[in-house]
Amino acid sequence: MDQRRILICAGTGCIASGAKKVEKAFQKALEERELHKTLEIVLTGCHGFCEQGPLVIIEPEKVFYCRVEEKDVQEIVESHLINQKIITPLLYQDALTGRNVETYEDINFYSKQERTVLRNCGRIDPEKIEDYVAQEGYKGLKKALSMTPRQVIDEIKRSELRGRGGGGFPTGLKWQLTAEAAGDEKYIICNADEGDPGAFMDRSVLEGDPHAVLEGMMIAGYAIGAQKGYVYVRAEYPLAIERLQKAIDQANAKRFLGAKTLQSTFNFTIEIKAGAGAFVCGEESALIASMEGQRGMPRKRPPYPSTQGLWGKPTNINNVETFANIPAILRKGAAWFSSMGTDNSKGSKVFALTGKVNNTGLVEVPMGLSLRDIIMDIGGGVKDGKAFKAVQIGGPSGGCLPEELLDLPVDYDSLKKAGAMVGSGGLVVMDESTCMVDIARFFLNFTQKESCGKCTPCREGTLRMLEILEKIKAGQGQEEDLKKLERLAAVVKKTSLCGLGQTAPNPVLTTLRYFRSEYESHIREKRCPAGACTALLRYTILPERCVGCTLCARRCPTRCIEGKAKEAHRIDSIRCIKCAACLESCKYKAIVRV
Known part of the structure; x- marks a missing residue:
């Protein structure tokens, strides 16, 4: 693309860092210099490199500026856009080599990736359907409509795409089961109920390339014989919902959605359903219950959604990333997709x-x-x-x-x-500063709170496991607690009703498997090797290093450090609240954490 453009990341992360202010500064600076007629400002979705935001890319040079602030805009316009001089301090600096990198293609973070789902994120304006169409958007749908529904399903099966929501079930097989299920009315649901702590994959795709998800849903609808689709997205994603709704409206206006799609006999509509943010609603049957107006709780399976889903009708559910893969598979073919990855994990x-x-x-x-x-x-x-x-x-x-x-x-x-x-x-x-016992407790605490409480193994089992972990973390654990954890984990995994309970013990089991010595240190030595568990921390002063400067005593909020000036001090461990003020203030490294 030779057009002169200024790409500004406008994903949630960069917006929070001030991207909108940067955009306004660019608009003002370009208008002042009458450059706005030849330079286009494009607000894109997430570029992915969240650590470096707000991000600005100058095309066609592909120069990558990071952590751009409002005050930097004038210099970018004057030096780079007018005088063709790159601004080195705003370039990305490689953490390992220390060198500045000019273009995003030369940054390891980008050059080592294989961007299929994220191909348009950071490259197009997600609020303009014209930008998506210019990147071969809706060509996959057009090709699908020239095939029979069965041919479309077979193409997805040949691609060996597995569901990206967690379970990894073969996508083509799931479509086939729904297509073959008895019923004159069928549904497509896009599961965008992304609830994992620290996860933002689905949100970024919806914000950066919403039409790809819609196109994938339409192709799936055609393949299984559905005329109605829903996107179940958590309400905590307001920007994703806003851009998704704009994409739906634009697709309707351009006749990609609605009656007689692309002048065919295929009719398909899509609506957004905002969820309340319950983690358990990521499970298919709980999601369906929520959409039906019931409490989000899983149901016993079978029957599976493919035969008896939303309102008792055959329903196909895939997540955002799965649907976003579909258009490219139809455009480029199953062989292209299956050429990436491993024997059993393609793409x-x-x-x-x-x-x-x-x-x-x-x-x-x-x-x-x-x-x-x-x-x-x-x-x-x-x-x-x-x-x-x-x-x-x-x-x-x-x-x-x-x-x-x-x-x-x-x-x-x-x-x-x-x-x-x-x-x-x-x-x-x-x-190295992370305590693995505490990590297991953190994740189990999350799943325990998010448990819907319907089945006893998950409701009670995760709670008992959490109590044991908290006991070990507090220095009150006993040897038999490790066996209790393993027995409880096995019961919860085998007998819980849904995937939340069945997988909840995984962080505990893997930390016991690979970091058992840390559990043993907490129990046998009453010591946290990572120094992260406050209840097990103890501060002491090394007499041979202490010069009696009294600085630690003056900084101590509980006055638990005793000693005369120019003499070695000592810490009263009973009164010590383990705030680390003494450790941070000592200039002679005389205070250590044990």
């Missing part, structure tokens, strides 16, 4: 890379890429030069994997064997 996968990593953000990589490649290369390694300890993959339903598994390929089968799962795509990096 690419979007991950929300967060935690103690230099390059946090949204990444899309081919299935089968190793955790090391994602975290250490694309992610730029662990923050502040600290040692890598673990990665939590798959959200609260996933597991924590240690350093010795960093070379594990990211695919459905490999992660399952390791005790984790691909899940919807959450990937949280932890460093």
Whole structure:
């Protein structure tokens, strides 16, 4: 694309960092210099590199400016746009090499990705259907309408696309089951109830490329014989809902949606259903119950939604990322998609890379890429030069994997064997300062609170497990507690009604499997190796280093440090509240945490 454009990231993260102010500053600066007629400002969706926002890309040069503020705009216009001089301080600086990188294509974070679902995010204005059409938008739908519904299903089956919502069920097979189910009325539901802590994959796709999701839903509707589609999206995503509704309105106006789509006999409409944000509503039957106006609670299966779903009718449910893959598969063919990935995990996968990593953000990589490649290369390694300890993959339903598994390929089968799962795509990096007992407690606390309470194993089992973890974290754990945790986890996994309960023990089981020594230290030594559990912390003063400067005593809020000037001091552990004020104030490194 040779047109001179200024791409400004307007995803939720960059907007929160001031992207709208940057946009207004550009508009004003261009008008003042009469450049607004030859330069186009494009507000895009999320570029993915959230750590560096607000992001600005100048095309066609593809120069990538990061952390741009309102005050930087005048310099960009004067130096770069007018005098063709790149502004080095605003360029991305590689955390590992320290060098400045001019174009986004040369940044490891982008160059090592395989952007299929995210192909348009950060490249088009998501509020303009013309931008989507210019990027081959709705060509997949047009091709599908030239095929029979069965041919469309067979193409998806040949692609070997598996559902990206967590379970990894074959998408084409799910479509086939719904298409073959008896019923004169069928439904398509897009599950956008993204509830994992730290996950923002679906939100970013809806904000950055909503038409791709709509097109995928339309193709699915044609394939299974449905005329009605719903997007179930959590109400906490106001920008995603706003842009999605605009996309629906525009698609209706252009006759991509509605009666006689693209002058065919196919009729299809889409509505948005805003959910209240219950994590359990990510489960298919609970989602359907919520849409029907009931409390979001799972139902016993079978029957499955494919035969008896929304209002008792055959219903096909896929998540945002799954639907966003469909248009490209129809345009480029099943062979193109299945050429990426591994034998049993085809295509690419979007991950929300967060935690103690230099390059946090949204990444899309081919299935089968190793955790090391994602975290250490694309992610730029662990923050502040600290040692890598673990990665939590798959959200609260996933597991924590240690350093010795960093070379594990990211695919459905490999992660399952390791005790984790691909899940919807959450990937949280932890460093040496992270307590794995506390991490297990954090995720179990989340799932326990989000449990709908319908079945006893999940409702009571997760609570009992949480109580044991809190007891261990407080230094009151006993040896038999570890066996109790394992027994409870096995019961909860085997007997819970839905996926929330069945996978809730995963963080506990994987931390016990790979970091058992940390549990044992908490129980046997009453010590937290990471120094993160306050109840187990103890501060002491090393007499040989203490010079009696009294600074720590003066900073102590409880006056628990005793000693005369120029003499070694000591800490009264009973009165110490473990605030670390003494540790931070000591200039002689005489105070240590044990």
